[in-house]
Amino acid sequence: MAALSRLSGILADSDGMLVYVVRGSQEERDSLLELEVHGVCRLRCQRCMEEFSYPVAIRSRLRLLEASQLGEIDDADDEVDCIEASKQLDVLTLIEDEVLLGLPFAPKHPDGSCVAVSEGLQRSINPFAALAGLKKKQD
Ligand SMILES: [Zn+2]
Structure with a gap:
């Protein structure tokens, strides 16, 4: 190669x-x-x-x-x-x-076999969850 x-x-x-x-x-x-x-x-x-x-x-x-x-x-x-x-x-x-x-x-990759994409999504959801948690504390 x-x-x-x-x-x-x-x-x-x-x-x-x-x-x-x-x-x-x-x-x-x-x-x-x-x-x-x-x-x-x-x-x-x-x-x-x-x-x-x-x-x-x-x-x-x-x-x-x-x-x-x-x-x-x-x-x-x-x-x-x-x-x-x-x-x-x-x-x-x-x-x-x-x-x-x-x-x-x-x-x-064939459809559905991109493992890293679902991992990435979970990672990007976490910051929002953390933000929501912060907002609750402020209220
Ligand atoms: Zn892929």
């Missing part, structure tokens, strides 16, 4: 782990890259601000094209994303891109 600098910017910490498989294949005249990424990221819940483990399970296919072909294709038409074929493909950057795309914009 620590090697993926863009990703570590949005993670709660660098614990967690990703396992990936990159496989090349040929389909008719297309050269394809199949990516599989599995693992766990540590994200911060945007509701209670506690860390939690977010499971990552990504499977995607990319079509490899020459730079000259990239301009010709209509991306909206195609369900497979295209990338430029190069002799030295930066696999980690590719994996990081896919994981970044797959992470939620505002990560949250």
Whole structure:
């Protein structure tokens, strides 16, 4: 995780782990890259601000094209994303891109499992109870 600098910017910490498989294949005249990424990221819940483990399970296919072909294709038409074929493909950057795309914009615990929120509410109720107690004494 620590090697993926863009990703570590949005993670709660660098614990967690990703396992990936990159496989090349040929389909008719297309050269394809199949990516599989599995693992766990540590994200911060945007509701209670506690860390939690977010499971990552990504499977995607990319079509490899020459730079000259990239301009010709209509991306909206195609369900497979295209990338430029190069002799030295930066696999980690590719994996990081896919994981970044797959992470939620505002990560949250599943509904009802933010323990810290109910704790926080109880804490915020107490000062009011204390205030009410003070008011009674004044009366
Ligand atoms: Zn939460």
